[in-house]
Amino acid sequence: MQNNRKEHLYKILVIGDLGVGKTSIIKRYVHQTYSTNYRATIGVDFALKVLNWDSETVRLQLWDIAGQERFGNMTRVYYREAMGAFIVFDVTRPTTFEAVSKWKEDLDSKLTLSNGQSIATVLLANKCDQKRDFLTNNSLKMDQYCKENGFVGWFETSARENININEAANFLVKHIIASENDILKSVVPDTISPQLNSDKEMTCSYWLSLD
Amino acid sequence: MLGTKRHGIAEFLTRSLFSWKPKASHSAPGWKLFGKNPLQDNPLKNSRTIQQEYESRAGPATGPPPHPQPMRCKNLEFEPLSTTALILEDRPPNLPAKSEEESQRHRQEYSEMVAGAKRREMKEAQKKKLSHPYIYLWWQGVPPSVRGKVWSLAIGNELNITPELYEIFLSRAKEKWRSFSETSSVNENEECGVSLADRESSLDLIKLDISRTFPSLYIFQKGGPYHDILHSVLGAYTCYRPDVGYVQGMSFIAAVLILNLEEADAFIAFANLLNKPCQMAFFRVDHDLMLKYFAAFEVFFEENLPRLFQHFQNNSLTPDFYLIDWIFTLYSKSLPLDVACRVWDVFCRDGEEALFRTGLGILRLYQDVLLQMDFIHSAQFLSRLPENTPAHALFSCIANTQMISNNRRWNQVFSALMKDGLKETDKSSSSNSPALRS
Numbered sequence: 001m002q003n004n005r006k007e008h009l010y011k012i013l014v015i016g017d018l019g020v021g022k023t024s025i026i027k028r029y030v031h032q033t034y035s036t037n038y039r040a041t042i043g044v045d046f047a048l049k050v051l052n053w054d055s056e057t058v059r060l061q062l063w064d065i066a067g068q069e070r071f072g073n074m075t076r077v078y079y080r081e082a083m084g085a086f087i088v089f090d091v092t093r094p095t096t097f098e099a100v101s102k103w104k105e106d107l108d109s110k111l112t113l114s115n116g117q118s119i120a121t122v123l124l125a126n127k128c129d130q131k132r133d134f135l136t137n138n139s140l141k142m143d144q145y146c147k148e149n150g151f152v153g154w155f156e157t158s159a160r161e162n163i164n165i166n167e168a169a170n171f172l173v174k175h176i177i178a179s180e181n182d183i184l185k186s187v188v189p190d191t192i193s194p195q196l197n198s199d200k201e202m203t204c205s206y207w208l209s210l211d
Numbered sequence: 212m213l214g215t216k217r218h219g220i221a222e223f224l225t226r227s228l229f230s231w232k233p234k235a236s237h238s239a240p241g242w243k244l245f246g247k248n249p250l251q252d253n254p255l256k257n258s259r260t261i262q263q264e265y266e267s268r269a270g271p272a273t274g275p276p277p278h279p280q281p282m283r284c285k286n287l288e289f290e291p292l293s294t295t296a297l298i299l300e301d302r303p304p305n306l307p308a309k310s311e312e313e314s315q316r317h318r319q320e321y322s323e324m325v326a327g328a329k330r331r332e333m334k335e336a337q338k339k340k341l342s343h344p345y346i347y348l349w350w351q352g353v354p355p356s357v358r359g360k361v362w363s364l365a366i367g368n369e370l371n372i373t374p375e376l377y378e379i380f381l382s383r384a385k386e387k388w389r390s391f392s393e394t395s396s397v398n399e400n401e402e403c404g405v406s407l408a409d410r411e412s413s414l415d416l417i418k419l420d421i422s423r424t425f426p427s428l429y430i431f432q433k434g435g436p437y438h439d440i441l442h443s444v445l446g447a448y449t450c451y452r453p454d455v456g457y458v459q460g461m462s463f464i465a466a467v468l469i470l471n472l473e474e475a476d477a478f479i480a481f482a483n484l485l486n487k488p489c490q491m492a493f494f495r496v497d498h499d500l501m502l503k504y505f506a507a508f509e510v511f512f513e514e515n516l517p518r519l520f521q522h523f524q525n526n527s528l529t530p531d532f533y534l535i536d537w538i539f540t541l542y543s544k545s546l547p548l549d550v551a552c553r554v555w556d557v558f559c560r561d562g563e564e565a566l567f568r569t570g571l572g573i574l575r576l577y578q579d580v581l582l583q584m585d586f587i588h589s590a591q592f593l594s595r596l597p598e599n600t601p602a603h604a605l606f607s608c609i610a611n612t613q614m615i616s617n618n619r620r621w622n623q624v625f626s627a628l629m630k631d632g633l634k635e636t637d638k639s640s641s642s643n644s645p646a647l648r649s
Binding site: 018019036037038039040042043044045046047048061066068070071073074077095 | 456460462
């Protein structure tokens with residue numbers, strides 16, 4: 001019984017248009033590798049990452065979801081019970097940025113936390129190593145964009161050059177924990193509060209304890 | 212020239228490998244009726260002339276009857292030599308003539324008899340198909356040297372696409388690429404009835420996905436020998452079927468065909484393959500229909516692997532987590548390429564049932580590992596199968612998978628589910644569909 005570290009399990013969605021580098025970001029984050037040889041993701045792919053977070057253990061389930069818009073109806077079932085999300089776009093392709101708000105709306109319409117808030121979502125401007133950045137030079141504008149669209153923050157990332165990937169992930173985890181604490185606080189007073197969200201069995205993360 | 216080459220092979224193969232196939236082109240009107248009466252013994256009236264007479268008689272029912280009288284006279288002279296189509300004949304002059312309704316009914320009865328006979332012959336042909344020795348050899352894998360030919364013959368060309376037609380759609384696609392890269396923005400005349408946004412995204416997507424198709428082979432990537440061909444085949448398809456467009460997974464299927472066939476033949480096989488009901492359901496992303504396929508799969512899953520089925524149920528691991536990838540790419544992404552080609556061999560022989568049977572074979576092969584895993588690890592495992600999946604072990608697992616459930620075969624299970632589905636949607640169409648559309 002010495003090792004009773006508190007353990008958190010979080011499901012994180014990685015969404016965004018086709019070919020923006022979702023799989024590359026995940027591979028970089030989880031396996032510290034990069035390759036130009038990734039195959040297109042069809043349906044959904046999974047990766048796991050364990051973090052030591054202060055004195056606790058955080059287990060992340062990363063859900064890498066196929067980017068083609070056509071799959072939207074099909075992949076929506078994958079959103080269930082997620083606690084956080086990355087929405088990724090490719091800084092060299094303006095259309096992928098235009099799609100960001102669609103992805104965000106889609107996410108918010110299908111998923112809310114038990115307190116009605118939307119899940120913590122971080123915007124990733126990927127492929128920032130390729131000097132064809134059309135927009136993120138203007139970081140004030142991006143901050144504004146995030147505020148307006150309900151992102152907790154944004155990062156310029158490069159899976160190839162390993163820029164900001166860990167930072168973005170830590171930032172997201174911090175926000176997930178914070179939102180979870182909010183929920184716990186709001187839930188504690190009225191001891192047994194029924195979960196109002198009908199189609200989600202578990203909106204909160206799972207608290208596990210190891211012996 | 213391509214056509215003639217294909218024809219030669221086709222004739223050779225239809226004689227040996229495809230003897231079960233009804234030779235539709237030559238004998239459409241002449242299939243054997245009531246086999247005891249050899250057709251050659253009946254020089255005056257073979258089934259073809261009967262058919263012609265029948266057609267000429269059935270024709271006037273819709274249009275104005277041109278010369279009813281002379282025809283009747285002609286018929287009176289004729290003495291039928293067999294009972295075939297006797298029902299169509301008028302009665303001898305000493306008996307009361309048929310009324311219009313009666314002959315109408317007789318025509319209908321005749322059509323039904325003919326259809327019934329045809330069905331029976333098809334059924335027999337199906338049985339023959341299973342007993343033919345080549346069909347068993349097929350299971351061992353078709354030799355790579357003839358694989359492409361065998362596939363394209365088995366897939367067929369219901370759509371009657373010619374190499375010339377392919378060239379037309381290809382030049383249309385090239386036209387689009389050119390105009391797209393020149394203007395790369397605003398208004399374009401809408402050729403294929405697709406909006407600019409769709410066209411842009413389809414073209415964009417193809418480009419992005421080509422380099423991500425079998426990247427480890429280095430032949431489809433930019434500068435690789437098959438890059439342009441893959442681009443062409445997929446581009447031509449989006450012009451041929453703008454309503455379907457490009458959907459992820461297609462690049463893998465087209466690539467496998469290109470590896471085994473000439474460009475135009477690859478396109479013909481590709482378009483016909485995607486036109487099959489199961490593939491159409493998936494590539495049109497018809498979610499309701501896909502769920503029916505998943506449900507049918509689960510029926511056979513439970514039948515074959517009850518323990519694993521229960522384990523997956525307990526973990527809420529539904530088929531969409533792994534079947535989507537498998538079906539959209541016909542296993543070409545998840546299995547080693549040579550093993551995937553053998554799966555395609557069987558798929559060409561047995562149809563869609565083989566795809567789901569293969570899925571169950573994979574689950575059987577890895578059952579012991581999967582039983583030890585929780586949801587996320589199983590899902591991860593199935594979305595990235597071990598790279599060295601051995602062909603012989605997998606195929607013996609597939610062979611051990613019985614596609615029979617309660618005496619029903621795949622098609623019966625599937626169509627029963629379709630019927631249930633129709634009833635359900637009748638009941639609750641108003642409450643269900645808006646949510647699904649959202």
